[in-house]
Amino acid sequence: MKKIFLETYGCQMNEYDSELVRSILKKENYEFVTDEFKADIVMLNTCAIREHAHRKVYGRVHNIRHARGKDSPVMIGILGCMATNLRQELFEDKSLKIDFIAGPDSYKRLPHLIHEASDEGQKSYDVTLSEFETYSDVYPSRTEGGVNAWIAVMRGCNNFCTFCVVPYTRGRERSRSPENVVDEVRRLAAEGFKQVTLLGQNVNSYHYDNYDFAYLMDEVSKVEGIERIRFTSPHPKDYPDHFLDLMAANPKICKHIHLPLQAGNNRILDMMNRGYTHEEFLSLVDKIRTKIPDVALSTDIIVGFPTETNDEFEDTIRVVTKAQFDIAFTFKYSERQGTVASKKYPDEISEAIKTERIMHLHATQKEITYQKNLAHIGKTLTVLLEPYPEAKNKDQMPGRTDGNALVILPLGPYKGGDMVKVRIIAATPHALKGLPV
């Protein structure tokens, strides 16, 4: 049996894809090992979202080649978005000695690609983007004993935000049938998972025949044993009233919405091809809060998009201050080869200015998050406990509120997967502290 060491970079979609890859290759009698030095094949499931991600993978491949020695027969395969973004270019750098490449839609061909590369010693690759592949017939090989399971319900993205490589590395949107998704959820409930997170690059644009995302969420919520349902990553353009009404009424659907803003200035939003203005974004925030009063909101923001002036950046600060997000994931603009922005807008904002802006944004958001966390003190919240091994500090137990806030409580007669009522006694900008009631 050939031994494989698989390492995953990037987003949850890649984590899910690695579970698919494990399932596909285990069926072909490959064994997955956790010690890379015992592996005959090392596969890196890569991310292309920022230049840093690329550099990390190049460095990793060099390390593996160096550590295993120049005569080592170990094979290296590149999977994921870097495979479809750079394609055969990855073979050109002879020092990397990449043996095979497979894009996110080609994982069913991995046994063939590995065979071609190992037995015939040729550089094998498949980076075809499929309009149909959803791996609906592959049940992911997940780690045992988890509490939350990720489920990719759709793949690809049609939005073409000008800074993003995803439409080029993962192709056009296609969704799995609701029955196929609900079948997977039933199996997960039978395996003891308490929460499922529905995944997609633009998950709330899910549609299959006449079924939309609201229908899918409602069907998933009918599965016995599943206590909580989350979803990521959505786009602000796909929040119809009937979906928000379902979220407000259905106790299993967590009252947490990720709402990527990306920038606060309309000229920049237009250059990003986000399809909304900051006024429209803020009125969506108001509508969501009216329909789901206790909802928690998180967001993604890019600073330093080409030609963004200081005043235009201040618009981002103004929107963040008005929107009062519970948490924000912030990034410096990173030019991505092949995107519309890389062709049209030179990346001339200096690293120093990008750093200055992201520090300013961090400080603004940190204070908002802290105030939001302080407001939970004295409340009793229901917390879904995470698997204990993940606890950094061994005499504490981590869990998540419905709003996805991290809660730390003392060890006690409960375990990962338990839903515990917790009275919040303290807060920091990063987490809540609580005692079971």
Ligand code: SF4
């Ligand atoms: S919606 Fe998200 S995944 Fe799609 S192009 Fe925009 S940023 Fe990329």
